[in-house]
């Protein structure tokens with residue numbers, strides 16, 4: 001068996017109409033990461049080999065005996081009254097919000113004194129307290145009692161903190177919240193152990209997985225509203241467009257549960273009457289965790305979170321790095337929100353969330369990791385609202401970053417030798433077959449999924465055949 005590069009990245013960008021496909025088929029009770037990846041790559045190779053693009057009928061993006069999806073014009077006259085071209089990317093107004101007085105880098109917290117004139121009084125000192133998650137509760141956060149005072153910068157070995165800064169008369173002049181992804185020594189040790197065990201079972205791959213989801217975005221609307229992100233996915237990341245991707249029915253929970261569990265909601269013990277928490281289910285992140293992966297799960301808009309909206313959520317954190325307590329703390333700091341609740345402390349909530357994901361990946365460079373982030377707020381409300389800039393920047397930073405360079409370079413080399421796998425297949429959507437109301441535009445159209453393997457698909461397939 002050939003030894004393959006240890007670190008490969010699998011990037012998925014999912015745009016969901018509160019959506020999803022059965023990524024892991026309901027019956028496929030995959031045993032581990034290896035089989036999980038195997039089932040995914042099988043889907044791909046099946047698509048690529050058994051039903052090549054050449055066979056697709058004119059006017060269709062999917063045309064098989066059991067499934068036909070028409071190829072609909074992105075700018076069909078019938079929808080022009082609802083959709084706008086060139087909608088600006090969401091941004092935070094500098095007039096409405098002052099530039100932040102504190103910022104972070106890795107595990108350090110700094111004061112940016114350049115910005116102190118924007119605040120009343122002259123800065124005397126700052127202090128922070130920890131934000132943490134109370135046991136067995138997915139709906140509350142607690143603030144620690146210990147206050148750590150600092151005046152320039154400080155090493156913070158906490159996950160989430162709330163910062164207060166005071167002026168000469170001990171008057172509160174500034175507050176903010178910051179999230180970190182510190183190394184947890186015990187966790188690391190445990191993961192190394194699991195990872196070793198996983199490898200002993202014959203699984204040599206260490207594919208890192210990053211999944212980024214956007215709520216309420218159809219494939220076509222992704223093309224209209226996220227042109228920069230789309231360009232990066234296509235040109236830089238050579239992403240596959242999964243043109244047969246579909247959803248179970250409306251509602252994020254209904255779709256994402258099967259995506260991560262391999263079972264429809266109806267096939268689980270959960271129902272609205274018993275409203276049990278979701279801890280007992282083996283969601284994909286748990287399986288990755290069992291194989292020694294460090295895991296992250298981050299959502300925005302905590303009041304409508306996937307497994308929390310009218311539900312119990314998780315009594316125990318579902319992932320090693322779980323943003324929810326921080327998001328709840330943000331939500332409760334109402335004075336800091338501006339721009340219709342898209343900006344917190346002068347930064348887009350989306351950027352805050354994506355930075356958390358980026359920091360996680362950066363600090364886990366040598367350890368296998370799985371990250372899932374799902375962003376709802378910006379795209380849930382409007383078909384013409386987007387965070388294209390944020391997502392483009394995020395992907396660019398992933399491409400640029402030093403700790404990803406090796407991965408990217410390596411993968412580009414692989415691609416050059418495998419051109420047959422990199423051709424982007426153009427795709428679907430059934431817009432004209434639905435009543436054209438604005439709500440339907442948002443809710444009823446087919447979602448999309450981009451799959452980018454930074455690394456060689458063939459090598460993964462080969463790995464699992466040996």
Ligand SMILES: *[C@@H]1O[C@H](CO)[C@@H](O)[C@H](O)[C@H]1NC(C)=O
Nearest residue numbers: 099100103110112113114115
């Ligand atoms: C400090 O704030 C200034 C003005 O807002 C900004 O230009 C600069 O980039 C900030 N510095 C850092 C290190 O964040």
Ligand SMILES: *[C@@H]1O[C@H](CO)[C@@H](O)[C@H](O)[C@H]1NC(C)=O
Nearest residue numbers: 118119120121171172173174
């Ligand atoms: C700062 O001072 C101005 C003028 O005295 C006042 O209007 C404003 O409310 C103060 N802002 C804060 C945050 O204290």
Ligand SMILES: *[C@@H]1O[C@H](CO)[C@@H](O)[C@H](O)[C@H]1NC(C)=O
Nearest residue numbers: 120121122167168169170171
């Ligand atoms: C701080 O206290 C001094 C003296 O008591 C007073 O003159 C000044 O206005 C106060 N400044 C603020 C920002 O409250």
Ligand SMILES: *[C@@H]1O[C@H](CO)[C@@H](O)[C@H](O)[C@H]1NC(C)=O
Nearest residue numbers: 186188189190191192193194
């Ligand atoms: C790691 O595995 C060894 C045996 O394989 C075990 O003795 C040890 O307790 C494990 N450590 C952790 C932190 O799980």
Ligand SMILES: *[C@@H]1O[C@H](CO)[C@@H](O)[C@H](O)[C@H]1NC(C)=O
Nearest residue numbers: 269270271272273274275276
């Ligand atoms: C919900 O699940 C419980 C068991 O957990 C079961 O007793 C009950 O009949 C179910 N209710 C519905 C409406 O299916």
